Amino acid sequence: MGKAGLFFFRVRDALAQVDADYDVVVIDCPPQLGFLTMSALSAATGVLVTIHPEMLDVMSMSQFLRMTADLMDVIAESGADMSHDWMRYLLTRYEPTDAPQNRIVAFLRTMYGDKVLNAPMLKSTAISDAGLTKQTLYEVERSAFTRSTYDRAIESVNAVNDEISDLIQKTWGR
Numbered sequence: 773m774g775k776a777g778l779f780f781f782r783v784r785d786a787l788a789q790v791d792a793d794y795d796v797v798v799i800d801c802p803p804q805l806g807f808l809t810m811s812a813l814s815a816a817t818g819v820l821v822t823i824h825p826e827m828l829d830v831m832s833m834s835q836f837l838r839m840t841a842d843l844m845d846v847i848a849e850s851g852a853d854m855s856h857d858w859m860r861y862l863l864t865r866y867e868p869t870d871a872p873q874n875r876i877v878a879f880l881r882t883m884y885g886d887k888v889l890n891a892p893m894l895k896s897t898a899i900s901d902a903g904l905t906k907q908t909l910y911e912v913e914r915s916a917f918t919r920s921t922y923d924r925a926i927e928s929v930n931a932v933n934d935e936i937s938d939l940i941q942k943t944w945g946r
Contacts, residue, residue, distance in 0.1 A: 779807045780852045784815035796940060803836055805843055813844060814852040818939065819859040822893075825866055825876040857943040862932065863892035891931035898925035 787797055799816070801809040813819065823833050848854040861884055867873055881888050893899075898921050902912045909929050914922050 778850065780811045780814040780847050783811040787815055805839060810843060810847060814847060814854060817857045819856050820862055822862045822864045824864055825873040827876060830876060858939050861888045865895040866892035867895050889935050891935050893932050894924060894928040896925035898922050
């Protein structure tokens with residue numbers, strides 16, 4: 773069968789076929805320890821882990837990442853390159869006025885330091901409503917929301933995207 777037949781090389785091999793056509797490919801995997809997630813991690817050069825700053829979600833993420841690391845070690849022993857140029861945590865559905873969330877965010881920043889992106893993805897009806905119509909915030913009509921709701925949401929999305937773009941460009945040496 774050889775290495776080409778191993779499941780964890782499938783995404784990498786598929787991406788290699790279109791490598792010249794794309795600068796960045798984003799693969800949004802479900803939080804499952806299945807073939808897609810492991811194959812995507814094997815192909816990835818950067819990893820972004822989203823985390824909702826609630827205690828139950830943090831504990832669940834922590835357990836999931838421990839199990840993922842164990843599987844990544846096994847896959848690496850089979851010949852996959854499981855190293856990444858960067859790994860960061862993105863705070864999602866963040867509500868700056870929620871005191872318990874702020875304590876969790878402070879805890880995460882203490883534990884992971886600069887591995888937590890500075891810009892959080894704010895909780896916003898504009899973002900969730902755009903998702904209901906299978907659109908991004910950039911595609912929806914601004915007039916569908918109050919000006920302040922849309923402006924706050926787009927500012928959050930732009931800040932997150934800018935920070936991720938900076939990570940990618942630093943990796944490329946630009």
